[in-house]
Every structure is written in C-alpha cells, then in structure tokens.
Amino acid sequence: SQKIEQNSEALNIQEGKTATLTCNYTNYSPAYLQWYRQDPGRGPVFLLLIRENEKEKRKERLKVTFDTTLKQSLFHITASQPADSATYLCALDKSSYKLIFGSGTRLLVRP
Amino acid sequence: NAGVTQTPKFRVLKTGQSMTLLCAQDMNHEYMYWYRQDPGMGLRLIHYSVGEGTTAKGEVPDGYNVSRLKKQNFLLGLESAAPSQTSVYFCASSYSGLEQYFGPGTRLTVT
Numbered sequence: 001s002q003k004i005e006q007n008s009e010a011l012n013i014q015e016g017k018t019a020t021l022t023c024n025y026t027n028y029s030p031a032y033l034q035w036y037r038q039d040p041g042r043g044p045v046f047l048l049l050i051r052e053n054e055k056e057k058r059k060e061r062l063k064v065t066f067d068t069t070l071k072q073s074l075f076h077i078t079a080s081q082p083a084d085s086a087t088y089l090c091a092l093d094k095s096s097y098k099l100i101f102g103s104g105t106r107l108l109v110r111p
Numbered sequence: 112n113a114g115v116t117q118t119p120k121f122r123v124l125k126t127g128q129s130m131t132l133l134c135a136q137d138m139n140h141e142y143m144y145w146y147r148q149d150p151g152m153g154l155r156l157i158h159y160s161v162g163e164g165t166t167a168k169g170e171v172p173d174g175y176n177v178s179r180l181k182k183q184n185f186l187l188g189l190e191s192a193a194p195s196q197t198s199v200y201f202c203a204s205s206y207s208g209l210e211q212y213f214g215p216g217t218r219l220t221v222t
Contacts, residue, residue, distance in 0.1 A: 004153075008151070032209065034209075034210060041216070042215060042216070043115075043201050043203075043213030043214050043215050043216050044154070044201070044211075044213045045213070046210040046211065046212065049209060049210055089153070089154070093209075096208060097142055097159065097161055097205070097208035098144075098156060098159065098169070098208075099156075099211065101146075101153045101154040101155075102153055103151055103152060103153035104153065
C-alpha cells in the first residue's frame with residue numbers, strides 16, 4: 001500500500017542554521033507533493049506545492065526538492081528562526097482531489 | 112474572509128450519543144474534506160465532497176456520515192459515538208483539489 005514516511009524524531013537546530021526535513025514515499029508515483037505547517041492546537045497551513053516535473057521550488061526562505069527516482073522530497077528552511085518552530089507535514093496526491101499526509105516532523109529552532 | 116470555520120471547538124460525548132460537526136467556508140470552494148488526526152498517525156481522510164450535493168468515502172468512513180446540502184457547508188455526523196472516535200477533527204476546503212485550506216479543528220472526547 002502507499003506509504004509516506006517522515007522522521008518522527010524532532011529536529012532541533014540553532015537559530016540561523018538551515019533546517020532540512022525529509023519526506024519519503026513508497027509504492028506510489030504522485031503527480032505532485034505538498035508541504036504544510038501545523039502549529040500546536042491549529043489546523044495545517046499550506047506552504048508549497050511541487051509537481052513531478054519540477055526538481056526544485058522556492059518561496060522566500062523555503063525550498064523544496066522532489067526526486068521521483070529516489071521517491072523523496074526535501075524541505076529546507078534557510079536562516080531559521082524560533083518562529084519557524086512547528087510540525088511540518090508532507091502530502092501526496094492519492095488520486096484526483098485527495099491527499100495522503102505524512103505524520104509530520106517537529107522542528108524546534110533554539111534562539 | 113473568515114476562511115474555514117468549524118463548530119464546535121470542543122465537545123465531550125458519552126458512548127452511544129450522537130452529534131454533528133459543522134464546517135463552513137466562504138471562499139466558494141468546490142471541494143471539501145473531513146479528516147481526523149490522531150497522535151503518530153497523521154491526518155486521515157474520513158469523507159469528502161467534490162461539489163454541492165455530492166459526497167464520497169475516504170480512508171476511514173465507518174461510523175461517520177456527511178452531507179453537503181449547500182456549497183459552503185459540510186456536515187460530519189457521528190450516529191453512535193465510540194471511544195475510538197476520540198480525536199481532533201479537521202475540515203478543509205480547496206478550489207482546485209490541490210492545496211487545501213484547513214479549519215481550526217474540533218477536539219472530541221468520547222467517554
């Protein structure tokens with residue numbers, strides 16, 4: 001069955017460093033991949049979408065890569081800030097209109 | 112724009128009781144979704160709708176029913192609540208079926 005894996009251990013980094021989060025998937029060839037941010041007690045917020053024919057996408061301090069051969073996406077936050085601390089979810093299109101979400105990786109940015 | 116709103120924010124039910132969760136969106140989106148989020152399991156799709164008057168089953172539909180009588184509203188019903196339905200419920204909407212906009216969530220406890 002289709003499976004998405006995100007590191008369940010929290011990523012703890014120093015302010016100013018680059019945070020890199022990983023999303024791996026198996027038994028699937030998605031047309032696109034999305035990243036969401038979720039703060040405690042709140043709903044997820046859409047950040048970026050990358051399509052299967054795009055290698056990389058950027059938005060301000062965020063960068064996403066999509067390697068369909070490795071079946072992996074990397075999510076980078078450059079010059080990280082304590083305000084970037086949150087859980088980050090990746091999601092793949094299961095079929096038309098539907099997404100499968102990973103369980104997320106918690107990012108902690110220390111001042 | 113209020114975006115996606117959910118009612119209520121919190122609820123405690125006894126086993127066997129019924130309730131309805133209301134989701135409303137003011138973005139004129141065609142697609143609407145109900146998810147549940149449990150620790151370590153990520154978001155799981157319960158039911159979804161691709162337009163007014165339509166509904167479809169998601170990944171975990173058992174024990175839930177939905178209705179979409181108006182384009183802006185998507186109702187989730189629990190006919191006979193069970194402790195296994197203790198969870199945080201999120202509603203989401205989407206214009207294209209790609210990026211999704213989430214509500215703030217409803218925390219439900221079934222005792």
